[in-house]
Amino acid sequence: MDDERRRYQIKGRAAGSNHAGRFERHTRTLIDDGWAVEEELPVLRTQISVERPRSLITYNRSPDLPFDRSINPYRGCEHGCVYCFARPTHAYLGLSPGLDFETRLVARPEAPAVLRRELAARKYKVAPIAIGTNTDPYQPIERDQGIMRACLQVLSDAGHPVAIVTKGSLIERDLDILGDMARRGLVRVGVSVTTLDAKLSRLMEPRAPAPERRLQMIRRLSAAGVPVRIMASPMIPALTDPELEAILAAGRNAGARTASWIMLRLPREVSPLVQEWLAAHYPDRAGRIMSRLREMHGGKEYDARWHARMRGEGPYAEMVAQRFDVSAKRLGLRKSAPPMRCDLFRAPVLEGAQMSLFG
Structure with a gap:
């Protein structure tokens, strides 16, 4: 049994272990104290x-990504999706x-102010900002923190385009801002649906909204005019690829x-975590x-090469790609x-800065 599971009751979590990050020199091991006394964990x-960030916008030059910049209001994600490719970043x-x-x-919490400052920089050149490409901006703690909403307001006030990826139903709270941005052609939202099976989703994505709830999000966003x-x-x-056509x-x-x-x-630490999860929940399919x-x-379990890392190569990958193409075309x-x-962008005016004579 993993040390963390011997120290705590773990309910509603996907990961089955808590091994030290790859940069750590030491690991933690529990030792039986010899007292045969059962205790409630x-x-x-x-x-x-x-964290107080000095900068917020992260730039990338990856040729297989449709954006060159992104921001992250949070590190880590309470949705706890076992397969999340962002997990290795916690080792840093x-x-x-x-x-x-x-x-x-x-x-x-200072992300909105830092974002406003970076957008106001003279050298800044506008292009769509992606949010949610690493960890979900609408994970449960956003309800109390409100950092994503504040960042969204900064972008809306500046007329700056944004692409959001989320599983979080909390996005519906921000329909007032999103609807207005949509009318100006400044926003699009991607909703990730991994499976339509509620039981599988609960095991794999324990604190994310159920599949039907995510479909309801799509309905409400679409009704508000958000693409x-x-x-x-x-x-x-x-495991989930037989559902591809049904999900679409x-x-x-x-x-x-x-x-x-x-x-x-399955980059870095994600591979052993997923294999551990498969052994616990789907041992008959793991191999x-x-x-x-x-x-x-x-x-290999993972190939980090551009253009290969997202889809894989070979007959099986090609078959899934063809199924997607046929289904997407049939469904329109x-x-x-x-x-x-991008033409609506106006750099924010920082407090104390001289405003433009011509606005």
């Missing part, structure tokens, strides 16, 4: 710490990509206009799933959305 609670904080990733979260993408991601071979159809029926898919990715993934990555779902407007 405390429940593992979510902890939130605060000296924390475990396992249970720490979903229980020891970092909020960045929505149904994201069938990640597809897990022999459900998304289209809920109002999605575009669609995309990504194959399961087949891992075999398919290695087949798509040249015998586009692969790409019209570009958002």
Whole structure:
């Protein structure tokens, strides 16, 4: 039994272990004290710490990504999706990509002010900002923190385009801002639906909204005029990929206009976590799933090469891609959305700065 499971009752968490991050020199091991006394273990609670970022916008040059910049209001994610490819980033904080990733979260309350300052910089050139590409901006702690809403307001006031990816139903709280931005061509939202099976979702994404609730999000966003993408991601071979067509159809029926898919990715610590999860919940399929993934990555569990990391290669990957293309075409779902407007951007005026004579 993993040390963390011997220290706590772990309910509603996906990770089955909490091994030290790859940069740590020491590991923690529990030792039996010899007292044969049964004790009720405390429940593992979510902890939130605060970070004051000096910069917020992160730039990338990845040729297989449709954006070149992103922001993250939080580090770690309470949704706790076992397959999350962002888990390894927690190791940079000296924390475990396992249970720490979903229980020891970092909020960045000064993010809106830092974002406003960076948008106001003379050298800043406008292009769509992505939010939610690492950790979900509408995870449960956003309800109290409100950092995402404040960042969204900064972008709206500046007329800046933004692309959001989320599973969080809390996005509906911000329909007032999102609806206004949509009318100006400044926003699009991607909603990730991994499976339509509520039981599987609860095991795999324990604190994310159920699949039907996410479809309801799509309906409400679409009704407010917000362009929505149904994201069938990640597809897990022999577990969720049989649902691909059904997920796309459900998304289209809920109002999605575009669609995309990504194959399961297992970078660094994600691979042992997912294999541990498969052994616990789907031992009969674990071997087949891992075999398919290695087949798509040249015998490895993960291939970080651009253009190969998202979809894999080989007959199986090509078959899934063809199924997606056929289904999306039949349902009238586009692969790409019209570009958002960048011509409405006006740099924020910082307090104490001289305003333009001509506004």
